[in-house]
Amino acid sequence: MTTIAPHLDPTRTALLLMDFQPAVLAVVPDADQVLSRAHAALSWARSHDVQVAFVRVAFTAEDFAAVPARNKSFAPLAQSGFLADGSPEAALHESFDVHEQDITVRKIRISAFASATDLRAALRDQGIDTLVLAGLSTGGVVLTTLRQAADDDFQLYVLKDATADPDPEVHRVLTEKVFPHQAYVIDTDELGTLSKPA
Template identity: 70%
Template sequence: MTAPIPPIIPSRTALLLMDFQPAVLAAVPDSENVLSRAQAGLAWARSHDVRVVYVRVAFAPEDFAAVPGRNKTFAAVAQHGFLADGSPETDLHDCLDVRDGDIVVRKTRIGAFSDATGLHESLQAQGIDTLVLAGLSTSGVVLTTLRHAADEDYRLYVLKDATADPDPEVHRVLIEKVFPQQAEIMDTDDLWTLGKAV
């Protein structure tokens, strides 16, 4: 028998929508469906006064210069000037509306909590101790952010249908076997069943 998903306290919760950008969406299968599920999660957050956090990857010229050649993930990105801040490929998808009061962070590494974002400090200042994660890719920003957030003692939920990976098998293994050790795994439709805050 599956244990019920513990409810949340909206005032202490943030929804993180991570790397929903054209350059990243292009790399995952069925990106339109994943984006639709992210929109559903956003609608839930808006209706429950849950803080919304947008995370995007983009590099300013000085960020490119700071990437060492030994960085296997980003050295080629820096060398070719890919994901330059201000380019269309790094914009948040236009179906995700950013409102006053939302947190928007720009990162130059994989995780949402990389030092330059200041995200952890911002969430702490607002009394947020619970995170709902959605993003692209499962083995990239979601995995890295989940691990870091768990080490910072956040309560964690992962929206499995608003998360995707270029490799569906990697997504499955992470969602079914790895993430449950540190997070509650759920569909976006299940958000509405979390019920009243406790």
């Protein structure tokens, strides 16, 4: 298993900032630090003309109505109306400035590539084959998106310090034991070096 992260081509790379929403930030430890590192990644992307995609989970009334009672994760949300689109808890964190050229994704399941989103097509249309993942939580959107992206043959980097989970042990096991089989796990500060020509 290769552990040294290769250089990446910014013109073929997208930064996915996933589920940085008040409801999710409220349940992860060191949320301010993780948010700060996500902003550092965003600054890197802006300065290198890397495509940025903001992903968030939010439901319309129709989305809630379509959730089957057998769905253990989302049936309780549908019943409570939590994470309704337009609510403060479902919004992208106010500290992020979305630009016109950014991709914005509203999803109704865990993965950024859930069937109701068009993220995959948007990335492929731009010739993007490399993804840098940051998000909340490690055991939720990051894990699920990483698995699907790996199956789609994307080259993957996970920003360990711009990712967090409500359970720190889950974060540790995934970033140290699981993710390295399909992605390069790096710190945000490494992006500047990796984006330079080899």
